[in-house]
Amino acid sequence: MIDSHVLERHGLKRDEYDRIVAFLGREPNLTELGIFSVMWSEHCSYKSSRVHLRTLPTEGPQVLQGPGENAGAVDIGGGLAAIFKIESHNHPSFIEPYQGAATGVGGIIRDIFTMGARPIALLNSLRFGSLDAPGTRRVLEGVVAGIAGYGNSIGIPTVGGEIAFEPCYAGNPLVNVFCLGIAPAVDIIKGVASGVGNAVYYVGAKTGRDGIHGATMASAEFDDKSAEKRPAVQVGDPFMEKLLLEACLEVMKSDALVGIQDMGAAGLTCSTSEMGSRGGAGVEIDVALVPQRETGMTPYEIMLSESQERMLLVVKRGREPEVERIFDKWDLHAVRIGEVTSDGRLRVKNHGTVVADIPNRALTDEAPLYHRPMSKPEYLKDAQTLDLAALASASPHALRDANAALLTLLASPTIATKRWAYRQYDHMVRTNTINLPGLGAGVVRIKGTERALAMSVDGNGRYCYLDPRLGAMLAVAEAARNVACTGARPLGATNCLNFGNPERPAIMWQFAQAVEGIGTACRALGVPITGGNVSLYNETDGSAIYPTPVIGIVGLLEHADRVISGRFKESGDVVVLLGEGRGELGASEYLKLVYDQVRGMPPALDLDRERALQQLVVRLAEDRLIRSADDCSDGGIAVTLAESCFDTGGMGVEISIDSTAISTDQPLSDAAALFGESASRIVVSVAPDDVTRVLEIAAAANVPARVIGETGGNRLRMATGGRMTIDMATDDAERLWSTAIDSHFAKKIA
Amino acid sequence: MKFSVIVFPGSNCDEDAYHAAKDVLGEQAEYVWHKDTDLKGADVVILPGGFAHGDYLRTGAMARFSPVMREVEAFARRGGPVLGICNGFQILLEAGLLPGAMLRNRGLKFLCEHVHLRVEQTDTPFTSACRKGQLLRLPIAHGEGNYFAEPDVIARLESNRQVIFRYTDAAGDVVDSANPNGSAAAIAGLCNEARNVVGLMPHPERACESILGSADGLVIFESVLQWLKSGARGGSKGPALQTV
Numbered sequence: 001m002i003d004s005h006v007l008e009r010h011g012l013k014r015d016e017y018d019r020i021v022a023f024l025g026r027e028p029n030l031t032e033l034g035i036f037s038v039m040w041s042e043h044c045s046y047k048s049s050r051v052h053l054r055t056l057p058t059e060g061p062q063v064l065q066g067p068g069e070n071a072g073a074v075d076i077g078g079g080l081a082a083i084f085k086i087e088s089h090n091h092p093s094f095i096e097p098y099q100g101a102a103t104g105v106g107g108i109i110r111d112i113f114t115m116g117a118r119p120i121a122l123l124n125s126l127r128f129g130s131l132d133a134p135g136t137r138r139v140l141e142g143v144v145a146g147i148a149g150y151g152n153s154i155g156i157p158t159v160g161g162e163i164a165f166e167p168c169y170a171g172n173p174l175v176n177v178f179c180l181g182i183a184p185a186v187d188i189i190k191g192v193a194s195g196v197g198n199a200v201y202y203v204g205a206k207t208g209r210d211g212i213h214g215a216t217m218a219s220a221e222f223d224d225k226s227a228e229k230r231p232a233v234q235v236g237d238p239f240m241e242k243l244l245l246e247a248c249l250e251v252m253k254s255d256a257l258v259g260i261q262d263m264g265a266a267g268l269t270c271s272t273s274e275m276g277s278r279g280g281a282g283v284e285i286d287v288a289l290v291p292q293r294e295t296g297m298t299p300y301e302i303m304l305s306e307s308q309e310r311m312l313l314v315v316k317r318g319r320e321p322e323v324e325r326i327f328d329k330w331d332l333h334a335v336r337i338g339e340v341t342s343d344g345r346l347r348v349k350n351h352g353t354v355v356a357d358i359p360n361r362a363l364t365d366e367a368p369l370y371h372r373p374m375s376k377p378e379y380l381k382d383a384q385t386l387d388l389a390a391l392a393s394a395s396p397h398a399l400r401d402a403n404a405a406l407l408t409l410l411a412s413p414t415i416a417t418k419r420w421a422y423r424q425y426d427h428m429v430r431t432n433t434i435n436l437p438g439l440g441a442g443v444v445r446i447k448g449t450e451r452a453l454a455m456s457v458d459g460n461g462r463y464c465y466l467d468p469r470l471g472a473m474l475a476v477a478e479a480a481r482n483v484a485c486t487g488a489r490p491l492g493a494t495n496c497l498n499f500g501n502p503e504r505p506a507i508m509w510q511f512a513q514a515v516e517g518i519g520t521a522c523r524a525l526g527v528p529i530t531g532g533n534v535s536l537y538n539e540t541d542g543s544a545i546y547p548t549p550v551i552g553i554v555g556l557l558e559h560a561d562r563v564i565s566g567r568f569k570e571s572g573d574v575v576v577l578l579g580e581g582r583g584e585l586g587a588s589e590y591l592k593l594v595y596d597q598v599r600g601m602p603p604a605l606d607l608d609r610e611r612a613l614q615q616l617v618v619r620l621a622e623d624r625l626i627r628s629a630d631d632c633s634d635g636g637i638a639v640t641l642a643e644s645c646f647d648t649g650g651m652g653v654e655i656s657i658d659s660t661a662i663s664t665d666q667p668l669s670d671a672a673a674l675f676g677e678s679a680s681r682i683v684v685s686v687a688p689d690d691v692t693r694v695l696e697i698a699a700a701a702n703v704p705a706r707v708i709g710e711t712g713g714n715r716l717r718m719a720t721g722g723r724m725t726i727d728m729a730t731d732d733a734e735r736l737w738s739t740a741i742d743s744h745f746a747k748k749i750a
Numbered sequence: 751m752k753f754s755v756i757v758f759p760g761s762n763c764d765e766d767a768y769h770a771a772k773d774v775l776g777e778q779a780e781y782v783w784h785k786d787t788d789l790k791g792a793d794v795v796i797l798p799g800g801f802a803h804g805d806y807l808r809t810g811a812m813a814r815f816s817p818v819m820r821e822v823e824a825f826a827r828r829g830g831p832v833l834g835i836c837n838g839f840q841i842l843l844e845a846g847l848l849p850g851a852m853l854r855n856r857g858l859k860f861l862c863e864h865v866h867l868r869v870e871q872t873d874t875p876f877t878s879a880c881r882k883g884q885l886l887r888l889p890i891a892h893g894e895g896n897y898f899a900e901p902d903v904i905a906r907l908e909s910n911r912q913v914i915f916r917y918t919d920a921a922g923d924v925v926d927s928a929n930p931n932g933s934a935a936a937i938a939g940l941c942n943e944a945r946n947v948v949g950l951m952p953h954p955e956r957a958c959e960s961i962l963g964s965a966d967g968l969v970i971f972e973s974v975l976q977w978l979k980s981g982a983r984g985g986s987k988g989p990a991l992q993t994v
Contacts (some may be wrong), residue, residue, distance in 0.1 A: 153804065181788075242760055331759065423861055431956050
């Protein structure tokens with residue numbers, strides 16, 4: 001009996017139920033209701049976000065596969081494709097950090113090898129509450145260990161990423177994972193079911209009761225009962241996935257496949273209906289044939305289970321024995337559970353009796369689509385206002401000294417080195433990693449070619465909270481800039497959109513603004529969106545996270561051996577600033593740490609200038625005219641310069657920049673020059689003989705460039721407006737930066 | 751010379767060892783599936799890193815029962831050079847081809863980073879091109895590399911000169927702070943009594959090209975080529991593999 005209580009448990013609204021009845025021409029049974037509920041969940045249907053996502057740029061000559069498949073693909077030359085995607089696993093990671101993060105990694109890896117690609121690199125973008133808040137440590141340790149446990153075992157290097165800490169993520173940590181693979185462009189495989197009578201195979205782990213309604217859980221807010229949802233979190237088995245990965249890649253080489261899809265969110269339901277829908281066909285399966293881990297499972301449970309490490313394959317008729325043989329070699333059992341039909345329906349039987357019969361399109365293309373109401377949030381007007389005069393008088397005395405402020409920034413968990421995390425990740429397996437983590441974007445060479453790929457994931461929730469459109473543009477710009485700073489030309493993007501409850505007009509406004517910003521920036525910088533993921537309802541007890549779009553960008557280096565990193569290389573090199581600081585303190589890490597304020601406007605962004613800057617730095621790296629490049633972001637140019645000196649054995653730098661007279665208060669003006677986060681700036685180091693050439697090329701590219709100092713000695717010395725405002729031993733600064741996170745853990749244990 | 755790289759389900763550094771042998775050194779290389787029962791004419795056998803059988807139960811515990819391990823043992827007994835890297839080292843311990851066992855790292859976390867090793871002995875197939883005391887900078891990547899053996903076993907290893915690599919600081923000194931995992935006697939690598947079977951936790955195959963940050967691992971592979979070419983294997987009519 002389907003009453004309002006049943007509907008509520010399935011996360012379905014009454015009008016949605018009425019549509020189900022209309023599609024079927026009758027009342028659904030409980031199994032069918034379950035199938036609709038997961039496919040129409042926000043997580044699977046993108047019902048609130050689709051109207052906005054359609055506005056994103058998804059095309060370009062380099063795009064081989066745009067959104068809609070398991071992952072996107074761009075052409076990287078030589079007949080090869082880079083296949084990549086980012087996905088969130090936020091909700092599961094809060095409930096059970098280790099397994100939530102681990103299965104997030106497992107899921108994104110499956111999305112990549114499902115396309116026929118060999119996964120070669122992972123990144124992750126993580127956000128937690130304040131490091132000293134209760135509970136953060138448990139979640140952080142669990143998430144990092146889960147990512148390590150899965151990625152290390154399956155043997156795909158985690159080559160980079162970011163970790164940020166803000167109080168708003170305390171009850172809703174963000175775990176966004178990115179995977180990239182390589183395949184010959186002609187061998188890309190899609191998730192389609194076609195060819196009436198072709199066999200549908202199930203391969204991988206057995207189906208259990210874990211993860212039932214995971215997709216629905218990821219489409220609701222959290223409250224104090226969330227811990228009770230633990231059975232909805234899946235358990236990962238990286239060894240099983242390693243076998244699946246190798247076996248599937250071997251099967252794909254055989255040309256016996258029509259299509260393949262992993263069983264991720266909404267498991268067997270999603271894979272059967274999506275494959276059928278994409279192929280314009282129907283799929284009929286018998287759940288009694290599905291390998292089961294537990295006894296007495298109902299068709300409802302089997303269809304909705306989100307047990308991990310399972311794949312659905314459609315095999316060409318007559319090629320079945322070949323496919324079965326390959327899986328046998330890997331001790332996996334491919335089980336024929338059904339076949340492709342011509343009627344466009346998902347038909348589920350149990351021992352031959354039909355238990356569900358639904359048109360595929362009702363579950364996929366014709367799922368509900370909402371134009372949710374939007375309104376500009378009220379907090380913005382005040383939050384965007386930054387009163388510099390009040391700031392000057394409120395200055396905490398101790399931190400008016402720029403030395404003290406720099407040390408505070410370097411020791412803040414968001415800026416301090418994340419070595420504590422990335423040394424737990426195998427970042428070198430597969431012997432392709434040519435820029436180690438902590439040096440900006442991750443870079444992997446492509447064996448058998450001269451090329452390499454650079455990739456970076458970036459977001460800034462604080463910027464987006466203060467201006468979602470501008471903040472999203474800045475996230476795109478920063479990710480692309482980080483890629484460009486290795487010498488790679490940005491090619492394509494993937495996005496992971498983490499927001500609160502879309503049923504609130506203010507949240508929906510943030511979402512729409514952010515998508516608009518992403519679209520604008522991606523168009524201007526020539527990086528189309530090839531896919532991604534939306535995670536809504538990131539709220540706990542009614543309190544939402546900062547709107548946090550995370551952007552992953554992939555770029556190509558024509559010559560792997562010309563890769564550069566952010567670290568200074570030689571003493572006596574000339575330090576050149578490309579771009580200009582404008583003394584923007586709004587939304588900065590400095591303002592947050594020193595004044596405990598999250599306010600003001602994020603830095604302005606001129607996309608034409610940004611594009612020119614990125615093209616310039618790629619050109620300079622290609623011509624071997626620069627030895628390092630690091631962009632200015634959190635903590636401004638002072639932090640960039642300090643970080644460029646770290647991991648070099650204590651090398652120093654001495655520079656002089658203009659003071660930016662934003663206030664009559666001198667320390668505040670100095671701080672704006674040193675710690676302001678103006679966009680579109682890159683610090684490069686140049687051999688003395690090449691400086692003239694670099695400045696000429698920059699001038700021709702219409703990018704402001706000026707010599708600000710040189711590397712050498714063993715101190716960080718920075719002057720603003722002709723006065724030395726920062727002067728400290730590199731070693732002292734580095735010690736603080738490199739031990740901040742470790743010492744936090746040590747302190748807690750003691 | 752032919753390198754046979756054993757592939758267990760869950761091996762994940764098999765391609766890296768193969769790449770080092772074939773593409774970097776220009777030698778022949780073959781994958782040997784764990785269910786195979788011949789080594790495809792191997793001159794050198796490599797047990798690569800990874801998580802054989804998921805490392806479930808215990809690292810290397812199930813891999814030792816793979817059919818190919820009988821061939822690896824026979825090859826070792828005949829004096830053939832066998833190198834176990836990381837998980838391969840753990841498998842050699844479980845198979846009894848090397849003495850001792852691995853515990854979890856003392857910090858209880860997986861660790862991936864470059865470390866310094868000191869070459870302690872050069873009369874093995876895999877260190878013959880090294881200088882005694884030579885420092886190598888190689889990556890480690892493991893969660894269970896904390897070498898353990900009873901004190902009398904350690905003493906015997908020392909007196910037989912079976913400790914081949916030790917963790918040191920950048921100056922080459924054995925100090926506790928440079929021991930990444932808590933290994934007894936800072937042991938990073940061992941050989942058997944016959945000296946032809948060598949296991950080490952660090953990954954020489956990840957450090958064979960300067961673009962990867964270190965080429966210090968090459969000398970391990972060059973050693974075995976030199977050793978084979980010099981006929982050292984033929985000349986060594988040492989005792990068959992003894993109980994270790």
